[in-house]
Amino acid sequence: MKVIIDQNSGFCFGVNHAIKMAEAELAAGETVFCLGEMVHNQVQMDQLVAKGLKVISMAELPSLKGKKVLFRAHGEPPETFQLAKELDISIIDATCPIVTKLQQRINNSYFSGKDSELQIVIFGKAKHAEVAGLNGNAGNTAIIVSDENDLGKIDITKPVHLFSQTTMDAETYQAIATALQKRMTEAGNTDLVISKSACGQVSGRAPALRSFASEHDVIVFVGGRNSANGAYLFSVCKSINEKSYYIHNIEDIDDQWFNGSISVGVTGATSTPGWLIAQVAEQIERM
Ligand code: SF4
Structure with a gap:
């Protein structure tokens, strides 16, 4: 059985850029607070939290006077920038360009x-x-x-x-x-x-996924529970290939899915890290 990784999968440019900014601050030993979940993928979030990232809600912002707060790729309204300024918060602006x-x-x-x-x-x-x-x-x-x-x-x-x-x-x-x-x-x-x-990083994926989903017997789609983009891109796969399965991590894989299959395609949302997709592909190969 062949296991093929979709070359267009992995983080989009904006999420990659935000994670790199957070990792650079964390590597310098800084405590970084992130306003909201940085990426809609629990496995990646767990890794960042283990490195010291602290996720906060808007209600907690006023208690972080003088601290460093990262604004994620989704961006924030001008009122949030203004409030952070008034609180003397040092903003790490990771808004996608x-x-x-x-x-x-x-x-x-x-x-x-x-x-x-x-x-x-x-x-x-x-x-x-x-x-x-x-x-x-x-x-x-x-x-x-x-x-x-x-x-x-x-x-x-x-x-x-x-x-x-x-x-x-x-x-x-x-x-x-x-x-x-x-x-x-x-x-x-x-x-x-x-x-x-x-x-374009999202709109270009749908047509490419349609062709990827048609080339394999089974599609394993890796995405987060809260990822709207994951839900949409998975529906694109499912519309082309009935044997498409949505998983959050390696534990969700069921070896029964691959009975009689010659080719398995592994792909994911724009918020799914490339390393997780590679781990999933390796696990399927081991099966
Ligand atoms: S999907 Fe959103 S975050 Fe990713 S590159 Fe496009 S605009 Fe930026």
Whole structure:
């Protein structure tokens, strides 16, 4: 039986960048507090915590006066930066540069349309940390839509600037944008700007995964319990290959899955470390 690792799997650039920043601080013997879970992968989090990383909630921030706090790849709203400044907290800003750029674009759009009736619309998950950071850059006035049913929240007679949370599925974003454009056009309003803001590191994975999932008898997908991106990418595998299994770590592997198989593909979410995917592949080979 062949076990093949998906060459496109492993951390995305933004998560890699944030983990490297945290590890550099921890290696220097610093106590690093991280605002929220740094990566949606418990195995990787356990490793960082073992090295001294302490995960804190927003409610704990005021108790960290003068300490070092890392802001993770998802980014934070301007209010959090302001609060940290007032508390004399030294910020390690590990916001993914792609997210920072999107925050700036939303901020520019918000200020340029402030005196008009412009509506900033974000396609994303209302409770996701990245969306809180994006919305903060629109003065917390953005309309958050997660599917076509939410389009009713938008006043289709007024101007709209549409953005997407970076990790949302690009195909669904396109469908939402098309549906909104149709509604606005029917209402005689063409004042719609659609920004391309889904991250290429995620949107490029879906088509590549479809082909990877079709090339193997069994797919083992490694992802965290809270990873929205993992859930989405796994559904892409499952839609192509019925024998796709989602696991969190090595203990979840069941050797019955591989009966009669010639080829097994191992892949994961953008928040799954490459070393964990390699460990899973080695374990399957041993079976
Ligand atoms: S998915 Fe893209 S935008 Fe999000 S952290 Fe990774 S590289 Fe950055």
